[in-house]
Amino acid sequence: xxxxxxxxFELSNNSFKLVVDTNIYSKEALNATCYKYTDKxxxxxxxxxxxxxxxxxxETKSEVVVNEDTVKSFCNDLIDQQVRFDVxxxxxxxxxxxxxxxxxxxxx
Amino acid sequence: MKYKYTILPFRFDHxxxxxxxxxxxxxxxxxxxxxxxxxxxxxxxDMKSDLxxxxxxxxxxTSDKIEDxxxxxxxxxxxxxxxxRDFTSLHMVVPTLRCNSSCIYCQVKRHESSDHSADMTKKxxxxxxxxxxxxxSPYIKIEFQGGDPSTDFEMxxxxxxxxxxxNLFKKRELGFVICTNLTLLTPExxxxxxxxxxxxxTSLDGPKDLHDTNRPLQDKNLDHHEIFEKNVKxxxxxWGDDDCVSALMTTxxxxxxxxxxxxxxxxxxxxxNIFLRSLNPYGFAKEYKEKVSYPIxxxxxxxxxxxxxxxxxxxxxxxxVEGFAALLLKRILTPFATGFVDLQSPAGVGIAxxxxxxxxxxxxxxxxxxxxxxxxxxxKLGNVNENTFQEMFNGxxxxxxxxxxxxxxxxxxxxxxxxxYCGADPVRNYSVQGDVVGHRPTNEMCIKTKAIIHxxxxxxxxxxxxxxxxxxxWIK
Ligand code: SF4
Numbered sequence: 001x002x003x004x005x006x007x008x009f010e011l012s013n014n015s016f017k018l019v020v021d022t023n024i025y026s027k028e029a030l031n032a033t034c035y036k037y038t039d040k041x042x043x044x045x046x047x048x049x050x051x052x053x054x055x056x057x058x059e060t061k062s063e064v065v066v067n068e069d070t071v072k073s074f075c076n077d078l079i080d081q082q083v084r085f086d087v088x089x090x091x092x093x094x095x096x097x098x099x100x101x102x103x104x105x106x107x108x
Numbered sequence: 109m110k111y112k113y114t115i116l117p118f119r120f121d122h123x124x125x126x127x128x129x130x131x132x133x134x135x136x137x138x139x140x141x142x143x144x145x146x147x148x149x150x151x152x153x154d155m156k157s158d159l160x161x162x163x164x165x166x167x168x169x170t171s172d173k174i175e176d177x178x179x180x181x182x183x184x185x186x187x188x189x190x191x192x193r194d195f196t197s198l199h200m201v202v203p204t205l206r207c208n209s210s211c212i213y214c215q216v217k218r219h220e221s222s223d224h225s226a227d228m229t230k231k232x233x234x235x236x237x238x239x240x241x242x243x244x245s246p247y248i249k250i251e252f253q254g255g256d257p258s259t260d261f262e263m264x265x266x267x268x269x270x271x272x273x274x275n276l277f278k279k280r281e282l283g284f285v286i287c288t289n290l291t292l293l294t295p296e297x298x299x300x301x302x303x304x305x306x307x308x309x310t311s312l313d314g315p316k317d318l319h320d321t322n323r324p325l326q327d328k329n330l331d332h333h334e335i336f337e338k339n340v341k342x343x344x345x346x347w348g349d350d351d352c353v354s355a356l357m358t359t360x361x362x363x364x365x366x367x368x369x370x371x372x373x374x375x376x377x378x379x380x381n382i383f384l385r386s387l388n389p390y391g392f393a394k395e396y397k398e399k400v401s402y403p404i405x406x407x408x409x410x411x412x413x414x415x416x417x418x419x420x421x422x423x424x425x426x427x428x429v430e431g432f433a434a435l436l437l438k439r440i441l442t443p444f445a446t447g448f449v450d451l452q453s454p455a456g457v458g459i460a461x462x463x464x465x466x467x468x469x470x471x472x473x474x475x476x477x478x479x480x481x482x483x484x485x486x487x488k489l490g491n492v493n494e495n496t497f498q499e500m501f502n503g504x505x506x507x508x509x510x511x512x513x514x515x516x517x518x519x520x521x522x523x524x525x526x527x528x529y530c531g532a533d534p535v536r537n538y539s540v541q542g543d544v545v546g547h548r549p550t551n552e553m554c555i556k557t558k559a560i561i562h563x564x565x566x567x568x569x570x571x572x573x574x575x576x577x578x579x580x581x582w583i584k
Contacts, residue, residue, distance in 0.1 A: 035519055039549035080121075084523050087115065087149060094178060095117040095133065101182030102189065 008071045014060040016071050019053050020078070029081040030054065036077060040064045111151045113160070113171045116181070120145070121525040129565065133516075134184035135439055135528040136166035139569055184443050188528075191447035191460065196501065197245040198449065198461035200253050200474060201236060201267060203228045204260035205466060209289050209332070211323045213360055213387055213400050215478045218255055220326070226255070228263050232468040235492040237270045239470070241278050242497035248275075251285040251309075253463070253474065258292040268304050285309050290339040290353075291325065291332065298346045308343060312336070312355040312377065314363060314370035322360050340377060350378050359386050359407060360400045367414035371421075375428060383431035384414050386556060388475065388536070404552040408559040415563070422578040434582040436564055439529040442583060449473065451531035451557065455513035458489065458506045468492040470500050472509060475535040487535055509534050512544045520548025526561045530554075 002010040007019035020030055034043045034056065042059040058066045058074075116132065123129035128145040131137045140148060140159070147153050148169070153160050155171055163169040167184075170177045205226035207218040219226050228236075240248060250271055257264050268284055275282045284306035293308075301308060313322040316333040325332045343353050355377075357363075357370060367384065374382050386407040387400065411432075418430050438446050449456030457472035464470055468491045471477045476487025487509070489500035500506075513532040515521035521530065533553055537546030548554050567575055 032519075032523065036549055038547070081523075083149065084120070088117070088523075091115050091117050094114075094174070097178050098117070098133065098181045098185055101178055102186040 004068055014065055016058045016066050018056045018071050019048060020056055022052050022054055025078055025082050026085055029085045033078045033081045041066055113155055113169050114174055115169050116167055118168045119523055119525045119527060129525050130168055131525050131528055132168055133528055134181060134188055138162060138166055187443055188445055190445040194245040196243050196459055196462055197247040198249050199240045200251045200463040202253050202466050203257050203263035205255040206259040207255040208326050209323055210326050213358060217481050221259055226466050227260055228466040232493060233267050234270060236464045237274055239492045239497050241274045247281045249283045253287050256288050257286055258288045261297055291335045293339055298343050302347050308353040310353060310355050313357050315373045318362060321362050355379055356383060357385060361402050364402055364406055364410055367410050368417050371417055380427060381429035381431055384411050404556050408556055412563055419575055419578055423574055429582045433564060436529055436561055437579050438583040450533055453515040453531045454510045455532045455534050457535055459510060473535045479539060509544060526558055529561055530557050
């Protein structure tokens, strides 16, 4: 196993591993990011030895081969997804208020 | 921690290398530089800056009392969703499966013109009209589809008159449309349609060679395009109004690379709009995919080229509208509700439109009827000869489909920046991807819609005043 740049590792046979720190990233953000990549790659998540880490394994699915850049762009998308999650955590309840208010006339 | 302003619900994505695009549930949008975005979400924006005022005017942030902003957003949200107020108003009726064409992408199990085995009976027609009027909507549009409904014009007349009779008591806003290739229409038929205010919708795929390739008539001795052209003129002469007939185009493999010619043909024949439509993946189109189909990315490239051509034409003074862009622009630029059965949230299937087959079977959408051809009845709500309106339109089946078609909470859509302008198509998801929810990263409808909205957003962001004026003229 070749360690490229913390926390990315190249495994054998066109596959890579990313170690995700769960102190920084939530499961929700991680799942949503994995979902975005399921069109081109096989993606697995598994608990790492360290309880504060999750391993994400990328494997080549079709003609699009996994490489280091794939994993790096996954890291960027993960940041976006975490921002969405954080922002939504802060204001998400306001969305519920809006929908409730909007449907008041028909709920009377 | 006390923040100096409140951030309101919004979605975002990278628009290009330097900027983010932000949208909110009511369809407001704004572009922020990467730096401003960072500042914004970290509560570091100057509340006296123009940018903050912009965000506040779009209700993406506020320094006011939150209750007031919630009330305003709620009103806008209610307006956007007001299409839900009326329930099903579009009722597509198939009087017969007979047709005299053999279009290469045909999805219907069409019958020869002489084969009456799939003609509607009067009893079924009566029950369909009864069922339609049991719905609560104050608007009723009955759209005749086929086969080609003109092959059973007597049944079309029967349904129109039955509906008009019912409406003497029910007093709804009633309208009719007939979808036909025009070739069998006679002046008498057209006079009848005019008298009963039945609009005519037809199909035109482009110049003669392309139209005849995509839509050949079964009788090889007849020239489809020539009869079409002659009959468009006849219809307009009788009606005395060039807009009485509208046309739809479908893109087959043979149409790619020819959008300019197609648009020119529409203009030559006196139409002032076009809806550049990709092939849908049901029925024969799926079976003979390699014969008529193409990668969705190719459609998108053609669409962009076609749209640019139309914009240039408008700039030269010819008013001509691209229908899909106009629909999306209305969603992006105005607070108004836009129902479009194939792209709304929740999906329009069953609750905005439904289709009644010649045997009385009711499906949530035309494509549901196509699936039934392959013995898949997932989208069948029942039959007017056996079930009540309540059983069909308020049953578990429809509830389940609709619950799974709100893109506010579909995987991938829930946090997509284009969600407020987009919609869900559970029938297509089911047909192509195996379940009503679908898989967004590989979903062709998603890929297409995302690319087209992005392109429109680029145009809006470029801000060319002439282009913006043209866009506004399309949505008035
Ligand atoms: S279908 Fe695609 S473009 Fe539309 S809201 Fe969902 S993710 Fe966004």
